[in-house]
Amino acid sequence: MQSQITSDFFSANRRRLREQLNGTAPIVMTANGLLQRGADSTFAFAQDASFWYMSGIDEPDIVLVMDGDSEYLIVPPRSASRQAFDGSVAFEPLSRRSGIRDIYDDTEGWNKLGSRLKKIKQVATLAAPPHYVEQYGMYTNPARAALASRLKAANGQLDMLDIGPHIARLRMVKQAPELTAIEAAIAVTSETLKQVTGRAARKKYVYEYEIEAKISEGFRRRGAAGHAFEPIVAGGVRACTLHNVSNSGELAANELLLLDVGANVDHYAADITRTISLAAPTQRQTAVFAAVLDVQSHAMSLLKPGCLLREYEKAVEHYMGEKLRELGLIKTIEHSSVRQFYPHATSHFLGLNVHDVGDYDRPLEPGVVLTVEPGIYIPREGIGIRVEDDVLITDGGIRVLSDALPKKLQ
Numbered sequence: 001m002q003s004q005i006t007s008d009f010f011s012a013n014r015r016r017l018r019e020q021l022n023g024t025a026p027i028v029m030t031a032n033g034l035l036q037r038g039a040d041s042t043f044a045f046a047q048d049a050s051f052w053y054m055s056g057i058d059e060p061d062i063v064l065v066m067d068g069d070s071e072y073l074i075v076p077p078r079s080a081s082r083q084a085f086d087g088s089v090a091f092e093p094l095s096r097r098s099g100i101r102d103i104y105d106d107t108e109g110w111n112k113l114g115s116r117l118k119k120i121k122q123v124a125t126l127a128a129p130p131h132y133v134e135q136y137g138m139y140t141n142p143a144r145a146a147l148a149s150r151l152k153a154a155n156g157q158l159d160m161l162d163i164g165p166h167i168a169r170l171r172m173v174k175q176a177p178e179l180t181a182i183e184a185a186i187a188v189t190s191e192t193l194k195q196v197t198g199r200a201a202r203k204k205y206v207y208e209y210e211i212e213a214k215i216s217e218g219f220r221r222r223g224a225a226g227h228a229f230e231p232i233v234a235g236g237v238r239a240c241t242l243h244n245v246s247n248s249g250e251l252a253a254n255e256l257l258l259l260d261v262g263a264n265v266d267h268y269a270a271d272i273t274r275t276i277s278l279a280a281p282t283q284r285q286t287a288v289f290a291a292v293l294d295v296q297s298h299a300m301s302l303l304k305p306g307c308l309l310r311e312y313e314k315a316v317e318h319y320m321g322e323k324l325r326e327l328g329l330i331k332t333i334e335h336s337s338v339r340q341f342y343p344h345a346t347s348h349f350l351g352l353n354v355h356d357v358g359d360y361d362r363p364l365e366p367g368v369v370l371t372v373e374p375g376i377y378i379p380r381e382g383i384g385i386r387v388e389d390d391v392l393i394t395d396g397g398i399r400v401l402s403d404a405l406p407k408k409l410q
Contacts, residue, residue, distance in 0.1 A: 005266055021163065027067070027124045028063065031051050031064075032060055032143050052352065064100075072109065091103040123151055126162065127164055128147075131145070171358070185264060185268055189219070189261060192261075193261070208238075208249050216231075222263075227264060229269070231261040237379055239377070239384025242377075252278070256275050257278055260386065272402050285385075287327060302315055308361070309347060317338055324337075324338060350370060369393075389407075
């Protein structure tokens with residue numbers, strides 16, 4: 001699917017960032033680097049979303065410099081061996097895509113930047129994340145840390161200003177080209193799920209990975225770049241593990257099947273979850289599913305311009321508590337008792353990342369795109385149900401972007 005986002009979009013984003021910072025410190029950003037998969041092979045490259053938002057460039061290791069009215073890119077060298085396998089980086093396509101005229105090789109670019117850094121006290125950049133994030137059990141891309149080291153090598157006294165919050169506020173409110181991409185990703189996801197979960201199709205599947213394969217085929221055939229995140233296809237009790245991405249279980253007719261997937265179109269993500277039955281659902285499964293739908297409807301009724309997500313989450317948690325009590329799962333509505341069966345938030349920002357950046361303390365405004373995804377998980381009963389839709393905050397409330405995809409167990 002050909003990109004509908006032009007260089008004007010990226011040029012405008014750079015201008016908006018400079019206006020928001022309203023200072024004289026040069027802004028320096030880096031692309032992500034490649035990460036080793038094994039031996040001399042790498043994982044598929046994934047660009048730093050904020051770098052892409054400012055440049056539109058999908059190559060690794062490139063540095064973007066914005067210094068007053070001056071903008072330029074610094075392109076790192078590639079060994080002869082790497083050029084043979086990965087190709088070289090041509091300057092003209094980078095300029096056409098980003099709208100940046102001046103592009104330098106590594107030596108010339110860093111001489112220019114280094115000379116400037118020696119004369120100043122501050123530089124604005126994206127703060128490097130921790131090397132390892134214990135909460136998620138993951139190592140982070142080292143590109144920002146490597147850039148910080150190189151900036152410090154040019155001037156050890158530099159004070160580094162973090163532009164992360166500024167970019168998060170910009171990315172939080174989607175522009176027209178972004179909404180077009182998100183809606184295209186949602187359409188691809190919805191049409192694929194309609195096909196994959198049709199009643200006739202359900203009878204053919206024996207293993208979760210067969211469904212995953214059909215979803216992957218459907219995404220690519222409809223023009224998406226692929227998955228926006230690792231797809232979740234989880235039957236029965238496996239759906240109680242929120243990010244169960246192994247997708248290797250054998251399906252059983254008496255269990256429910258949870259599908260949490262999203263296509264990637266023009267770098268933007270969809271994120272939709274549906275829970276379906278492979279046979280006639282039980283009364284208990286039907287009752288829990290109805291409760292989840294009720295909570296989702298209530299959550300959507302609360303979303304509008306001016307809404308504060310932290311207050312919204314508390315209100316949804318209490319309403320979920322009422323449903324859990326009706327189902328006989330809890331006796332009193334308390335945070336700990338509700339979270340035993342509903343351990344995640346109801347909403348997150350959606351955009352370039354499936355869990356996109358944004359300011360959770362800032363009132364919602366038109367142009368914000370969110371998910372609404374309540375769920376109830378009862379491992380002892382083998383029931384895991386989540387229903388997730390993508391919504392746009394409008395002047396009058398919300399528009400459900402994924403409402404073309406039905407929400408039915410059967």
